Amino acid sequence: MTDEPSVPTDYAKTLFDLTGRVAVITGAGSGLGAAMAIGYAQVGVDVVLADINMDGMKATRATVAEQGGKAEIQKLDVTDRAACFALADKVAASRGRVDILVNSAGSAFRSPAEEFPEEKFNFILDLNLKGTYFCCQAFGGKMLSQGKGSIINIASIGSFTAYPWASAYLASKGGVLQVTKALALEWRDRGVRVNGIGPTLMESPLTKAAGQKTSITADWIKARMLRPRLGLPRELIGTAIFLASDASELVTGHIVMCDDGYMTQ
Template structure:
């Protein structure tokens, strides 16, 4: 290796976290974590494609981005429909010239003891959280592979690693997201596409509130094991999402970056 390859050139760090001018697709952008990441990207000059089945939520996210001077478009998408994921990937590539970043944030949860877990709810959660993530990785991953570059960021969970009660389907789906992320990273790294994930702690979000309305057993279990007695805020994931989308994480692939406030250390 030549000496100039192991030195740090002048101004090398200036552009490491610069993602301005890139195109990002964010699923689940109509609320919660997806909305926060989409708004954060737009603040940095990214053109954001908001993808969700929640039209009203997308409109609210779009309005915020527009008010703040950012660029975004809304695209209705049911991530459980593989053909629609591919259709949107082709449209984004045609309209914007590239697909640089994909954030898979669309997901759901349902609380029930395992022995009573309803089949329809189990299927819904696995379809949305796991299959939906996989279909989007396939669709937008193909576009990234064709252009020889891209960063995919999947929303995992503390539940990808640790179990908690009344969440068996959710845990199964997020464990699958972990292994899927590793598998795709392994297959695609030498073709220019990195695949990583973010593992949040229990968050303040509409999903958390909706799940808690059925039972507090899951949240109570998690809260009792937190190092600090507070939930994470959606905006606290933006920095990690920027890092994983940027050139600063060039050597990072196949990992879940935990934003768990130390939960897994306990």
């Protein structure tokens, strides 16, 4: 590829081709992580599923297999920095490289701010923010050694705006936004791009577990939606493919919003 301002023959044909690339997806046992893992496998990506949810990962792997793909399961607690680095070493040794990292592991807890339990605040910050950062460090280091890679952090509409009973979650996702920008700034000249996806309120096990579908938090968000429906995990796959591919070569340090227009208001 040259730097000439022309369009080479067949240039566009391979922009979205991810065949044979290696992707690690955290939180791949359910919800958004599972959907993106399945989507990557459908386009020929060598998928490594990482989660503490072994049963969930087995279900994701089974779906990948049913559709003709392959996926490997690796148990990972993303809040354990040493474990993140150990898995990065293992994947790099067995696959020879790590091309894509999707940081989808996360959780939420709903409580008015004045009553928010300290242990829940710590849990949310540790999982959503520190877990994302540790995986970026571990797998990003492999990408820096390669001189190329794409990291995709799962942010949120809550990275940019507030809603009630979600102060810890908002703090964590605001932090994910800033980590994404900071790492993009530091790593772009060494070949590694760092971006994020900002979903709207999604139909997923996390939203159900947090009670969002009938909660003060969910009611607040749904009242401000342009359309009265939650997002579906599969609706993030296209953006995940774009950000992992050469089609997004000039995109780094951004959160690509998949919010159905929520942030236009």
